[in-house]
Amino acid sequence: LLPIIWKDENNTLTILDQSLLPFQKVYVDLKDVDSTALAIKNMQVRGAPAIGITAGYGMVLALTSNKNVKTLDEAIRELTRAKAILDSARPTAVNLVWATSRMLTLAKNAVENGNAKTINELIDLMKVEAKRIFDEEYDAEIQMGLYGLEKLNDSDTVLTQCNAGGLATGTGLGTALSPVKLAKALGMNVSVIAPETRPWLQGSRLTVYELMEEGIKVTLITDTAVGLVMYRGMVNSVMVGADRILRDGHVFNKIGTYKEAVIAHELGIPFYALAPTSSFDLKSNVNEIKIEERDPNEVRTIRGIPIAPENVNVYNPVFDVTPPKYIAGIITEKGIIYPPFHENIKRIVER
Amino acid sequence: LLPIIWKDENNTLTILDQSLLPFQKVYVDLKDVDSTALAIKNMQVRGAPAIGITAGYGMVLALTSNKNVKTLDEAIRELTRAKAILDSARPTAVNLVWATSRMLTLAKNAVENGNAKTINELIDLMKVEAKRIFDEEYDAEIQMGLYGLEKLNDSDTVLTQCNAGGLATGTGLGTALSPVKLAKALGMNVSVIAPETRPWLQGSRLTVYELMEEGIKVTLITDTAVGLVMYRGMVNSVMVGADRILRDGHVFNKIGTYKEAVIAHELGIPFYALAPTSSFDLKSNVNEIKIEERDPNEVRTIRGIPIAPENVNVYNPVFDVTPPKYIAGIITEKGIIYPPFHENIKRIVER
Numbered sequence: 001l002l003p004i005i006w007k008d009e010n011n012t013l014t015i016l017d018q019s020l021l022p023f024q025k026v027y028v029d030l031k032d033v034d035s036t037a038l039a040i041k042n043m044q045v046r047g048a049p050a051i052g053i054t055a056g057y058g059m060v061l062a063l064t065s066n067k068n069v070k071t072l073d074e075a076i077r078e079l080t081r082a083k084a085i086l087d088s089a090r091p092t093a094v095n096l097v098w099a100t101s102r103m104l105t106l107a108k109n110a111v112e113n114g115n116a117k118t119i120n121e122l123i124d125l126m127k128v129e130a131k132r133i134f135d136e137e138y139d140a141e142i143q144m145g146l147y148g149l150e151k152l153n154d155s156d157t158v159l160t161q162c163n164a165g166g167l168a169t170g171t172g173l174g175t176a177l178s179p180v181k182l183a184k185a186l187g188m189n190v191s192v193i194a195p196e197t198r199p200w201l202q203g204s205r206l207t208v209y210e211l212m213e214e215g216i217k218v219t220l221i222t223d224t225a226v227g228l229v230m231y232r233g234m235v236n237s238v239m240v241g242a243d244r245i246l247r248d249g250h251v252f253n254k255i256g257t258y259k260e261a262v263i264a265h266e267l268g269i270p271f272y273a274l275a276p277t278s279s280f281d282l283k284s285n286v287n288e289i290k291i292e293e294r295d296p297n298e299v300r301t302i303r304g305i306p307i308a309p310e311n312v313n314v315y316n317p318v319f320d321v322t323p324p325k326y327i328a329g330i331i332t333e334k335g336i337i338y339p340p341f342h343e344n345i346k347r348i349v350e351r
Numbered sequence: 352l353l354p355i356i357w358k359d360e361n362n363t364l365t366i367l368d369q370s371l372l373p374f375q376k377v378y379v380d381l382k383d384v385d386s387t388a389l390a391i392k393n394m395q396v397r398g399a400p401a402i403g404i405t406a407g408y409g410m411v412l413a414l415t416s417n418k419n420v421k422t423l424d425e426a427i428r429e430l431t432r433a434k435a436i437l438d439s440a441r442p443t444a445v446n447l448v449w450a451t452s453r454m455l456t457l458a459k460n461a462v463e464n465g466n467a468k469t470i471n472e473l474i475d476l477m478k479v480e481a482k483r484i485f486d487e488e489y490d491a492e493i494q495m496g497l498y499g500l501e502k503l504n505d506s507d508t509v510l511t512q513c514n515a516g517g518l519a520t521g522t523g524l525g526t527a528l529s530p531v532k533l534a535k536a537l538g539m540n541v542s543v544i545a546p547e548t549r550p551w552l553q554g555s556r557l558t559v560y561e562l563m564e565e566g567i568k569v570t571l572i573t574d575t576a577v578g579l580v581m582y583r584g585m586v587n588s589v590m591v592g593a594d595r596i597l598r599d600g601h602v603f604n605k606i607g608t609y610k611e612a613v614i615a616h617e618l619g620i621p622f623y624a625l626a627p628t629s630s631f632d633l634k635s636n637v638n639e640i641k642i643e644e645r646d647p648n649e650v651r652t653i654r655g656i657p658i659a660p661e662n663v664n665v666y667n668p669v670f671d672v673t674p675p676k677y678i679a680g681i682i683t684e685k686g687i688i689y690p691p692f693h694e695n696i697k698r699i700v701e702r
Contacts, residue, residue: 022660193666196650196658198549198573204650204659212660219664222549222650223574224607228642228671231609256575258582259610266613291579299547299555299573302653307547308555309373309563313570315544320579 001172001213004045004053006131011064013057017044018167022209032065033058033082040089040096047168048243049137049276052095054170055086056130059103063123072111075119079107092292099133134171140276140333141166141173148179148239148274148331154188156236159229159264162197162254163206164241164274175274176241177210179331184216191217193235195226197256199298199316223256227263238264242275242330244289247282249324249341252289255317261326270328277332277349292318352523352564355396355404357482362415364408368395369518373560383416384409384433391440391447394551398519399594399630400488403446405521406437407481410454414474423462426470430455443603443643443670445595449629450484489522491627491684492529499530499590499625499682505539507587510580510615513548513605514557515592515625526625527590528561530682535567542568544586546577548607550649550667574607578614589615593626593681595640598633600675600692603640606668612677621679628683628700643669 005014005027013030019042020026028044030036036058039045045054062082063069069078083100090096106129107122109115116122152158164176173181183190192211197203204220211218221229229235238260244252251257251273264271296314301307330337334351337344354367356378364381370393371377379395381387387409390396396405413433414420420429434451441447457480458473460466467473503509513519515527524532534541543562548554555571562569572580580586589611595603602608602624615622632640647665651657681688685702688695 023657195575196549198547198575201658204663208659208663212663217664219666220650220659221666222606224546224549224605224610225666225668225671227610227613228606228668229666231671234666254575255573255579259575259578259614262578262614262617263610266617299571303656303658305654305656306374307552307654308559308571312555312559312563313568315570315572315576315580315585317576317579320576320582 001166001210003050003167003172004134004170006057008127011061013054013061015039015045015054016167018046018206019044021167022205031061033062033085036061037085037089040086045170047163047170048093048095050168050170051090051093052099053134053137055096055099056103056133058082058086059100060123060126060130063119063126069119072116072119072122075122076108076111079104102133103129137169138171138173141169141171141175141178143333144175144274144276144331145173145178145182147336148272149182150336151237151270151272151329152179152183152188152190153236157191157193157234159193159226159235159238159260160207161195161203161240161257161260163202163210165207165210167206167210168241175276176239177207178274179239180216181214184214191219193219193221193229195221195223195256197254198223201302202254226260230263230267230269235269238269238271240273242273242279243319245273245275245280245330245345246284246286247280247342247345248286249327249330249339249345250286251322251327251330252319253322255320258320258322261322265326271326272329272331273327274331277334280345280349282346282349286321289321291320294318352517352561354518354523355401355485355521357408359478362412364405364412366390366396366405367518369397369557370395372518372556382412384413384436387412388436388440391437396521398514398521399444399446399592400526400627401519401521402441402444403450403629404485404488406447406450407454407484409433409437410451411474411477411481414470414477420470423467423470423473426473427459427462430458443594443641445632446629453484454480485522488520488627489524492520492522492524492526494684495526495625495627495682496524496529496533498687499623500533501687502588502621502623503530503534503539503541504587506541508542508544508585510544510577510586510589510611511558512546512554512591512608512611514553514561516558516561518557518561519592526627527592528558529625530590531567532565535565542570544570544572544580546572546574546607548605549574553605577607577611581614581618581620586620589620589622591624593624593630594670596624596626596631596681596696597635597637598631598693598696599637600678600681600690600696601637602673602678602681603670604673606671609671609673612673616677622677623680623682624678625682628685631696631700633697633700637672640672642671645669
């Protein structure tokens with residue numbers, strides 16, 4: 001699974017269009033900033049790390065696609081303009097601004113320090129940095145996968161939620177799915193149960209697609225069946241991603257995660273959240289985090305088809321919050337964090 | 352709301368096709384056993400009591416539609432055959448077998464006792480009995496509603512699951528929704544949160560439709576949001592129906608019920624199952640009950656639109672089982688049954 005591919009020979013970023021999956025497998029070539037911004041805006045590429053990687057290469061495209069840039073001053077001006085265009089494509093995506101800032105800062109430093117004396121030298125340095133963003137993400141996922149492997153036995157079945165796989169991260173590996181993928185690569189017989197994850201159906205559309213592509217056994221269930229599969233002993237562990245983890249261990253993740261955590265805890269099934277340490281928010285308290293609500297029509301319809309009376313009142317939260325008491329461990333690239341989280345998170349994240 | 356109507360003048364059972372709601376309001380005429388069994392199988396009529404009422408009249412149709420039946424012996428044979436056809440339409444529905452058994456027993460007794468001396472006399476007695484099944488259900492729902500009212504305060508919000516309303520029971524009133532409807536009729540300000548209830552979307556299609564029709568405030572959520580609404584204090588009590596309740600208090604109900612019960616219990620929110628005493632199965636043990644699985648395409652598609660790779664492996668159970676420890680009370684027409692259920696169920700059900 002290769003969701004994001006940089007081609008050096010013709011300076012092209014090729015992305016797997018996630019908005020069409022799993023019905024069509026279409027790769028889209030991005031050659032300039034505008035098409036990259038549009039791909040982010042239209043969610044052809046989605047998932048926080050994947051957006052970061054794409055935006056990093058988008059900054060490279062700002063120079064490779066523009067033959068009018070003659071001087072290094074003009075290059076920095078062009079990159080500043082490109083950053084503004086990319087940043088506005090998904091205003092809430094923290095990784096987007098993080099990646100474009102990192103690229104612009106690198107470029108400015110390279111020019112000031114004299115490390116880049118020509119446009120081509122600057123482009124080469126930026127390509128290295130964009131690849132580094134990708135590689136850092138990929139390395140972190142491999143580490144999470146290796147730590148997560150400690151929690152997997154042969155013939156295990158893992159329940160997940162949403163898509164915390166290689167499509168979301170852009171590397172093809174993923175966070176919550178990384179241990180399962182490494183286990184499969186090592187010849188272990190593991191399988192996944194994927195809830196469809198309404199309203200956006202990332203489970204049925206993306207997780208199922210991704211695992212089938214890689215030959216990993218996966219079973220699709222409705223979100224209603226999450227309890228029964230655990231009750232019937234069909235699940236050995238729960239592994240989910242995380243959008244934000246607080247210093248006391250509260251985990252914000254895709255809506256539906258909380259119910260899996262409570263039931264797993266009740267039945268003695270270990271529940272793990274997997275996320276890089278960049279996802280930790282050591283400052284906020286749980287009540288300060290606003291839960292984003294999205295368009296009611298995401299609930300009233302599915303893929304454009306109505307499933308309810310059109311004017312029905314709807315509550316459509318995107319995330320929920322899982323309290324630390326339900327979490328057996330938080331798996332990061334720096335190791336597995338165990339309770340008590342209010343002591344151990346700070347120590348490991350700031351390691 | 353009139354979901355099931357018997358027309359004596361032309362021996363026709365007319366049902367509101369629940370598989371088309373809320374998009375089309377279509378009444379279907381059933382004139383024989385096969386079409387009745389098909390309507391049950393295809394879930395044009397669904398919900399345990401509604402299935403019971405329909406099956407009761409289905410037994411009447413076995414005789415009214417069959418002009419080849421000349422003798423009372425042939426009639427009993429025909430009814431025995433009809434019972435087998437109807438019973439196999441939904442193997443888990445205990446009300447189905449209960450209703451067909453009741454009708455067959457009545458017929459046998461009427462023949463043996465000489466109360467029915469002709470086919471027509473037998474048909475007349477059976478019509479009375481089928482109407483009695485309907486009336487008993489309706490009376491029971493009013494009683495359940497009155498008992499359930501004890502558990503409702505003004506401004507309460509009730510979380511439900513699936514459709515345990517008047518569509519499910521066939522009377523227009525309902526089991527789990529009966530207290531809310533009586534509260535509304537008494538001028539109380541109550542509201543309902545309805546999870547969409549995949550795969551069949553009885554929540555978004557039926558419960559929302561039914562409550563909006565009756566002017567009761569309802570909010571639609573995805574099944575993934577069930578935990579968050581309880582966690583955030585938006586729910587005062589959970590009220591669901593039940594397909595089958597065992598003597599020790601295990602409740603079999605629509606897939607997704609179990610997760611609501613576990614989370615409600617965890618958060619101290621009372622969880623009530625509402626069902627007539629006819630839904631109790633005092634003989635079986637929990638492990639003896641087979642959980643029906645339905646067509647994987649119900650999960651792979653929504654209203655005919657694909658939402659997953661077409662060959663994905665699917666687990667599609669229809670029911671789950673809620674252990675007694677999570678249940679605050681079982682509300683029946685004979686009163687509210689409290690724990691310890693293994694003592695109190697038998698006493699009240701056999702009252």
